[in-house]
Amino acid sequence: MHDPEIQLTAAVHIVKTLTARGFEAYFAGGWVRDFVMNFSQKSDIDIATNAAPDSIRKIFGQTIGVGEQFGVMIVVEAGVPFEVATFRSDVGIKDGRHPEQVVFTDAKNDALRRDFTVNGMFFNPFTEEVIDYTDGQADIQNKIIRAIGDPYERFSEDYLRMLRAVRFAARFGYAIEENTFQAIKNNAGFIKDISVERIFAEMSKMLTGKNPDASLELLHESTLLQQFLPEAENLCGIEQPPQFHPEGDVFIHTVKTLSFLPENPSPLLAWAALLHDIGKPSVMTVSDRIRFNNHHRSGAIMSEAILKRLKAPNALIDAVCSMVDNHMNFMNVGKMRLSTLKKFLSRPTIRDELELHRADCLASHGDIQNYDFVKARLSEFKVEEIKPKAFINGKDLIELGLKPGPLFGKILSDIYDLQLEEKIADREEALLEVKKLIVK
Ligand code: ATP
Numbered sequence: 001m002h003d004p005e006i007q008l009t010a011a012v013h014i015v016k017t018l019t020a021r022g023f024e025a026y027f028a029g030g031w032v033r034d035f036v037m038n039f040s041q042k043s044d045i046d047i048a049t050n051a052a053p054d055s056i057r058k059i060f061g062q063t064i065g066v067g068e069q070f071g072v073m074i075v076v077e078a079g080v081p082f083e084v085a086t087f088r089s090d091v092g093i094k095d096g097r098h099p100e101q102v103v104f105t106d107a108k109n110d111a112l113r114r115d116f117t118v119n120g121m122f123f124n125p126f127t128e129e130v131i132d133y134t135d136g137q138a139d140i141q142n143k144i145i146r147a148i149g150d151p152y153e154r155f156s157e158d159y160l161r162m163l164r165a166v167r168f169a170a171r172f173g174y175a176i177e178e179n180t181f182q183a184i185k186n187n188a189g190f191i192k193d194i195s196v197e198r199i200f201a202e203m204s205k206m207l208t209g210k211n212p213d214a215s216l217e218l219l220h221e222s223t224l225l226q227q228f229l230p231e232a233e234n235l236c237g238i239e240q241p242p243q244f245h246p247e248g249d250v251f252i253h254t255v256k257t258l259s260f261l262p263e264n265p266s267p268l269l270a271w272a273a274l275l276h277d278i279g280k281p282s283v284m285t286v287s288d289r290i291r292f293n294n295h296h297r298s299g300a301i302m303s304e305a306i307l308k309r310l311k312a313p314n315a316l317i318d319a320v321c322s323m324v325d326n327h328m329n330f331m332n333v334g335k336m337r338l339s340t341l342k343k344f345l346s347r348p349t350i351r352d353e354l355e356l357h358r359a360d361c362l363a364s365h366g367d368i369q370n371y372d373f374v375k376a377r378l379s380e381f382k383v384e385e386i387k388p389k390a391f392i393n394g395k396d397l398i399e400l401g402l403k404p405g406p407l408f409g410k411i412l413s414d415i416y417d418l419q420l421e422e423k424i425a426d427r428e429e430a431l432l433e434v435k436k437l438i439v440k
């Protein structure tokens with residue numbers, strides 16, 4: 001994310017430069033939509049022009065031909081990269097972002113190849129005129145996401161647009177227009193034609209953006225969810241003990257958990273919130289009450305399978321699985337030995353886990369005592385206190401005459417625990433403890 005002021009000045013400069021050469025150039029797409037609706041977190045500024053890629057390259061000092069054959073160039077201005085795209089219509093689309101062929105055209109036809117009416121507007125930053133061939137302004141007035149033209153045709157050109165419709169509707173609190181929504185329902189099965197990488201990226205945007213809870217609900221209502229994330233759809237109707245979960249079934253709980261995420265959550269936090277109870281259906285038993293024993297474990301295993309299927313980055317998979325696996329441990333923080341607590345708090349995902357725990361509680365019983373406890377401990381301990389450098393190491397044991405072997409690790413770990421417990425204060429005391437152990 002670049003500073004919006006710097007971005008705006010630089011984008012105006014690009015438009016000015018193109019206009020001075022006799023070309024037509026406007027802001028296009030998401031930024032214009034966000035501007036017209038006065039949305040707080042504006043999308044990046046993209047620029048559309050009738051200048052061909054060749055001319056763009058000649059005019060600007062720093063350009064990168066990212067999708068030159070489709071008429072998309074990156075122009076770097078004031079250190080900010082901008083997509084400057086030649087007006088085009090797409091021909092023989094395979095997956096929307098990569099048409100087989102493009103025809104360079106005028107502004108109106110460029111507007112008409114875009115996905116939703118609200119995304120089809122241009123903005124002239126000099127006259128401050130909104131150029132609206134798609135009636136996007138009217139749909140913004142009425143808070144509607146509507147496909148441009150025939151929704152069936154538009155989705156068949158690129159089925160990812162179905163997920164984009166959900167994302168925009170959720171983010172802005174808009175309704176999806178009836179025909180557009182019906183077309184999504186009728187075509188939901190085709191989401192499987194889209195590469196998992198694109199699905200993962202789109203889902204990540206939904207989960208980390210505004211109103212992720214509304215996205216999950218819309219994915220369910222549109223029947224898209226059961227197509228690409230049946231494990232999440234299966235949370236619907238899984239009853240829970242009302243004394244712990246007055247809110248309802250596991251799906252409702254998951255939706256509510258997403259609603260309590262902080263603004264701009266990391267992808268780790270957002271995915272962990274979606275997946276934290278994904279293991280519940282597979283371990284549900286009814287004894288004295290409904291129980292979900294070890295659902296954190298089955299959840300971690302399922303999360304790994306889901307995220308691998310979606311080809312998520314490995315670092316995200318590892319972190320999310322660890323978060324899901326640990327999410328029930330917050331129950332025990334008050335009873336943990338100091339050394340156990342410090343080890344728990346020193347894990348790299350603890351900050352995100354803490355926020356997940358808070359959202360999880362607020363989405364059920366509402367008691368956030370353990371959240372407050374962990375938060376207080378985290379601010380109380382300095383980093384070097386939670387994860388201090390060990391007072392002694394293997395070399396010290398050798399110098400004390402011990403031979404490297406299985407016992408080595410055990411001794412070092414016991415002494416480190418004493419250090420975390422603050423029962424020994426320095427190296428000398430640590431060595432004394434080792435000597436005591438040897439004598440025994
Ligand atoms: P945001 O960046 O906030 O997610 P955006 O609308 O800017 O939303 P981008 O993916 O940045 O989305 O695309 C910029 C513009 O390009 C869109 O506003 C839309 O006009 C067009 N566009 C993007 N993806 C598609 C697509 N799959 N089909 C048709 N048009 C698209």
Ligand code: MG
Nearest residue numbers: 030031043044
């Ligand atoms: Mg954008």
